[in-house]
Amino acid sequence: MPRAVTLIRSTALSDVAEYAYAATAPADARLIFLAGACPLNEDGSTAAVGDYAGQAAKAVENMRTALGAAGAGLDDVISTRVLVASARQEDLVTAWKVVRNAFGDHDVPSTLLGVTVLGYADQLVEIEGVAAVLDS
Template sequence: MTEHTGPFRADALGPSTYAHGTVLPPGGRMILLAGTSPLDATGALVAPGDVAEQMRVTVENARAALRHVGADIGAIVRARIYVASSERTDLFAAWQAFTAIFDGSEFPSTLVGVTVLAYPDQMVEVEFDALVPA
């Protein structure tokens, strides 16, 4: 076994366009965000039915939450993406928007289609985990 920290791809699992997992360095402060939604400062849903714009707003809201505790989206080590759709085209659109925002960043993520999210016309919600080094 090799000592490793950061994202990895396991050769035995075949080629992939995403990290299979990540090894966190010892120490640091773990930040676990609740499901982040595409809401504006008044709590209203933004861009009903627009997957890409909802993803952009969701990531901006995550950035604001992380900033509140002295971190930024560069500290993200894992994401769980929920898309309220049974259409793979909607999931693909969410994934495309997500990867465009995190251009070049690589961390394990899960993309799941779900039947419904909390707000009417909400299509995107993301849970983020972040690690701030000690």
């Protein structure tokens, strides 16, 4: 199935970033707006308490599930915002590495933010996303 998302890179911008700086989808693409994927277990408990990498992995797993329910996958994501409850850059980087590795070659435009608190008890990571698919 053809993909709707086209990642855009610019040689005029730094190549240090591990993601494309922009992405597009054609006008006939169906957009999927995801609620923030949280590191919650099926029973509602927070997974991997105190573990930034573990929570990032669970959030990605839950994002995959939500995307699948909408008829999409990680390769259909057009942008993400990764929220990490920490003021320490190394905690942000720990979560980011998990998210970045999950996307593989699909280096979707992303924003990584340190925030003071997230919505669930013991929550350290949340991933927002938008996806685009071509329905046949």
